[in-house]
Amino acid sequence: MPDFEQYLGEAKVFVDRALMESLPPAGSSNVADAMRYSIAAGGKRLRPILCLAGAQVLGAEQEAVIEVACALEMVHTYSLIHDDLPAMDDSDLRRGKASCHRVFGEAIAILAGDALLTMAFEKVAAYGREEQQAEQAIRIAFELASAAGVGGMIGGQELDLVAEGKNLTLPEVEEIAALKNGALFSAALRCGALAAGAGESELQVLSSFARLTGKAFQIVDDLLDSKATDAELGKPVEADQKKAKATLPALLGVEAAQARVDDLYRQATAELQKLEIDTSLLQLLAQRLIYRNN
């Protein structure tokens, strides 16, 4: 796929448009404006794109799963809004702009996060109202709730809060990353695949691929974080280090961390070989997510 960058750009535009159309109209309430602000603030739309790609490699159309893709970005954005709150990570900057509570105040930011989480499940339900899609939608809702809940993202955020200022071991750092980001990352691909009617064996391979890719993605994030400027990252540089949060590069050193990334990428692409379908889209995606500069 020589025009992979074009594919990514088009997928992002497609997702962006669907997201903004899903949200309550601008000016209808402060919560609506806060939801729109945080969604519009950008981001790479990785989770929706993973969802669309998961559906595509199994033969479904992007259009058929766009509501599920939007749901994933809504869950991701809600988690960023709540994580940035003063009581949590107390972050003033997100995606290169003032964080939601800095613009709209804490109360509206809490409600905007709540509303995005709620709307995510409304989108999955809307998907499930289409003919013959109810059973898939139920599996998707279960997948999404599991990945976002105490056994996934929320559990990871709690461990992250507890870890502040402590010396963590490598397994502890990896567990936090797996829960905090890996679970939703993996769910994104699985939800797309579920929408396309994937079987259990396909789901297992895709989960494994997503977990490995997500792990590598997180290490790359930490590597970039240790090099970049505020403007490049869109969030305060070394915010994590300032709060003495352990990262894998900090524990292993940059070179060993990069070697780990390369190894994870090899493992991830090896997983894809187990499937008897064309997975080149996923391989390109993994490559792009892992070998990037920002």
Place this chain on the structure above:
Amino acid sequence: MPDFEQYLGEAKVFVDRALMESLPPAGSSNVADAMRYSIAAGGKRLRPILCLAGAQVLGAEQEAVIEVACALEMVHTYSLIHDDLPAMDDSDLRRGKASCHRVFGEAIAILAGDALLTMAFEKVAAYGREEQQAEQAIRIAFELASAAGVGGMIGGQELDLVAEGKNLTLPEVEEIAALKNGALFSAALRCGALAAGAGESELQVLSSFARLTGKAFQIVDDLLDSKATDAELGKPVEADQKKAKATLPALLGVEAAQARVDDLYRQATAELQKLEIDTSLLQLLAQRLIYRNN
């Protein structure tokens, strides 16, 4: 139904047990403990009981809809936890105990609310995984998300925050109550009815009944609030008045408010007559909810 009090007591025990069994184990994390604390802190379980009753009058078993009933209480409890936060209503007392953030801190309280909201949809999805229940579960998820979102509970909470310290008109007071409490109240009954396979005409009558009952319930809440002591109510007395939040009794006076309650009760029970099924359970429930002392 002479043993209606017994029915209510048994339904509450049934719901309480199912709720506690649904939550992550005690001690598994701070978020898990905070979820368990706020759910166990009590409350009348009105929404789950409305859900069970809605299913029962249409011929379904309580056991078949218990997961949906639990989902409604989880959504309600999440909203109480977030409403009590310092950035919102800043309330130290809830259901007669210290509010969640007073015990566990703000960060854990935010996450516990998020986790309960997430788990509510997980419960609906679990219900939908049973044979032949996927389509009903999708309708229930949609109903729940709509009632909880910006067009319902969250919208009501925002209006409530904005209203603080302002002189509201009667229609404004009623709109806030309809969104903040009425929407989920009505959804509770509708979700139970949906689980029992209710048709559109039945749903409309039940919605109307629930809206009227919910409106009366809210006025009674405000009436009791103006009379009771802290210990009786389980929350700081006149907390709403202190913050200069307008209530219907404050605007109309106690007598006119009570007349309004009586009128709403008559209208609600008249709605039930339109159905060709035995709705005595719902009539007793409305009576109990409206003519109460605490």
